[in-house]
Amino acid sequence: MKGIRRALQYLRKYSLSALGAFLSLLVVNAANLYTPQLLRQVIDDGITSMNMGRIWALAGLLVAVAALRGVFNFLQGYLSEVTSQGIAYELRNAIFDRLQRLSFSYHDQSQTGKLMTRMTSDVELVRMFVGNGLLQLVSAVLLLVGTLVILFSMNALLTGIFLLMIPPILVVFFLFVRGIMPLSKSVQQKLGELNAVLQENLAGIRVVKAFAREDYEQQRFGVRNSEYLGENLKLIRLFSSSFPLIFFIANLGVVGVVWVGGGQVIREMMSLGELVAFVGYQGFFLMPVFMLGFIGSAMSRAEASAQRLFEVMDAELEVKNKPGAQALAAIQGKVSFEGVSFRYAGSEQDVISDISFEAQPNQTVAILGRTGSGKSTIINLIPRFYDVTQGRVCIDGVDVREVTLESLRSQIGIVLQETTLFSGTLRENIAYGRPEASLEEVEEAARAAQVEDFVRELPEGYDTLIGERGVGLSGGQKQRVAIARALLVNPRILIMDDSTSSVDSETEYKIQRALEQLRQGRTTFVIAQRISTVRNADLILLLDQGQLIAQGTHKELMDCCEIYAELLATQFGDQAELEAALEEAVR
Missing domain, CATH: 1.20.1560.10 (ABC transporter type 1, transmembrane domain)
Structure with missing residues (x-):
């Protein structure tokens, strides 16, 4: 016992x-x-x-x-x-x-x-x-x-x-x-398995209805429910x-x-x-x-x-503060990867291998690569969501494993690929990282992220309840709220993991124009789906099957890297011409 x-x-x-x-x-x-x-x-x-x-x-x-x-x-x-x-x-x-x-x-x-x-x-x-x-x-x-x-x-x-x-x-x-x-x-x-099916179904109820899979989900739940009933009946028979x-x-x-x-x-x-x-x-x-x-x-x-x-x-804390870890002082934003390799727990294969690069303060770094090439892994290693398997990640020359997690992450603003909002008001969601922020500061971050465009249409403005997981907002609106949430903490390093994938080209153009000023004094990492982001980046990292195969500016890579040109043509197609037309229209 x-x-x-x-x-x-x-x-x-x-x-x-x-x-x-x-x-x-x-x-x-x-x-x-x-x-x-x-x-x-x-x-x-x-x-x-x-x-x-x-x-x-x-x-x-x-x-x-x-x-x-x-x-x-x-x-x-x-x-x-x-x-x-x-x-x-x-x-x-x-x-x-x-x-x-x-x-x-x-x-x-x-x-x-x-x-x-x-x-x-x-x-x-x-x-x-x-x-x-x-x-x-x-x-x-x-x-x-x-x-x-x-x-x-x-x-x-x-x-x-x-x-x-x-x-x-x-x-x-x-x-x-x-x-x-x-x-x-x-x-x-069996109760845990039953609840797992229930939770997945409720979280994805719109997908279920969109594909008319109610009968399938009912059958899946019924199987787990029958198994739970069977185990309970065994228990009752033992008592009886x-x-x-x-x-x-x-x-x-x-x-x-x-x-x-x-x-x-x-x-x-x-x-x-x-x-x-x-x-x-x-x-x-x-x-x-x-x-x-x-x-x-x-x-x-x-x-x-x-x-x-x-x-x-008793589950092991794979990422934790080292004994005697010091708080990270105010950073300038220099980020360097030195021979970094990483594999997930239980895996026998590295997701990324021997990655080395250096991002200077104020630079915008775009990360490109096909699906599964390791783009998200790189940005997850900067705030230590995972620890490297080999090598080290440094900020201003300091290994991120040598400082406290709180002091590290408090200076990094993150907009994750999967936008997550919480039940509550719009203001509470924007101020999640800085709950003490004033309304003026919230509004400033919202303007920068182009949130104000739709706030005027909400019944109670910033005090509008947005529902569980932000159900009252569209995908693009949720992403803009997530961007405002990251900007409000005034980070020295800004990470945007495909953060404008649900935003139309014109809205993204407005966001990018606003972010140009906000990037001053910040090192920004972007996993982008727009050619404009890549074209304007100070440094582009090109990944393929977990390897960093090329790095440089857009012009440099176009001149010397055939794979880069092929990837642009495959992923972006005629997007460059479309964005140029939209930019002209906005002007």
Whole structure:
């Protein structure tokens, strides 16, 4: 139970509420153990003796014990829930914090739906056991021991007869607990797979409808749902076959006690009240035995979930601050790659190999190449989304692995190929990197990115809610918002990964005109789909199959590199003439 032992660390912060719940449970158990003795006295001292006064007194005492038990039952339940909810709070925070710090490579290989299952269902199962089930386990053991002591003190013969039923009950329990652990883990895995399909479907619902694939998606979800149902039914069958058998064996023990005990009452070897109390204690003995069965089930499921949680928490941080890493001072923007090679985790082949170049401050660097040539990999290595396999990436002569991630990335503005916006207002999305920015600063960045053109049409301007993932905006509008978001942080290095691919030529022309001024004092890396970007770049990097095969200006490469000319003709075609016409029209 390594997972549960680790989860218990989160109990320390809530030790007072846990202690209060435990003490309350002790009082409840004491009241439970005292109740059969009161019933014995009611029968022997009141009913048998026809003593009404004694009956009233004992009845009042029973009411007082019941009230006391009720109060402490409430305290035990409330404090247990406070403890368990606190543990769930800490676990959710811990795993979410870990997810924020895990490298791109981890998220590349993980499904969002499965991670969400760990954040919700797995946390809940661990919470229920560590915050409440563990307390019930201790209570069951104490109640079991206390009841057994009282039973032996009352009648050793009847206790021996009753205990004959315990070995077969324990055998059934052992088989039950042994079977439920793998089943519980399988159920959680199937739930994760089900949630993964659900998350992918909801995220891509427009694609589903566009291609009329609703029936296919329904079938895909139905398969996962059936698998999840099947595993749950296995779990239910295990419960349904185990506990009726346990109750049957336990009832045989009760029958044996009543048979022998009844004979002792007739022979006046024990009183009727003692027999009733003994049968009552039998119930108290069986109750924790049954509780142990359910607790064993909860413990197995919690252990399976805890293991899944700690798999995430123990995942290696492939990109992290080195011990003693220093903050990166204000940079000028010189970027150099020195013999850089990189391969993704688990891959046997380099994505890029032996790349070397140098970008000077204020330069615009265009990266060209066919699909899969390594363009995005190069720009991902600059802010250390991944670490190089060989060589080094330097900014102003400093290896990026020697400085803190925060100080590095805070000086880099990034517009990723896949535009991601968050639910909230337009202003909040533009100011995501600088939430303290004033409205004037937000508007300035928006004007530079040509966002103002469509802000006027929005009902509440910059305070308009744009919906989940920016669903209320077009692709081009979202990309312009992403550009404004990057510009607002006033970066010394600006990275644009195909950031105008959803913008029409005229809008891109306006953006490029605005960016010409914004690039002053910045080193800009662009993966472009427009010939104008390539033509105006200070340095062009030409990649092919992970190799840097040429670098230089547009004119230099046109004069000496046939592959460059071929690539321009293949990727851009007659775009140059089209953009020239648009430029003339705008003028």
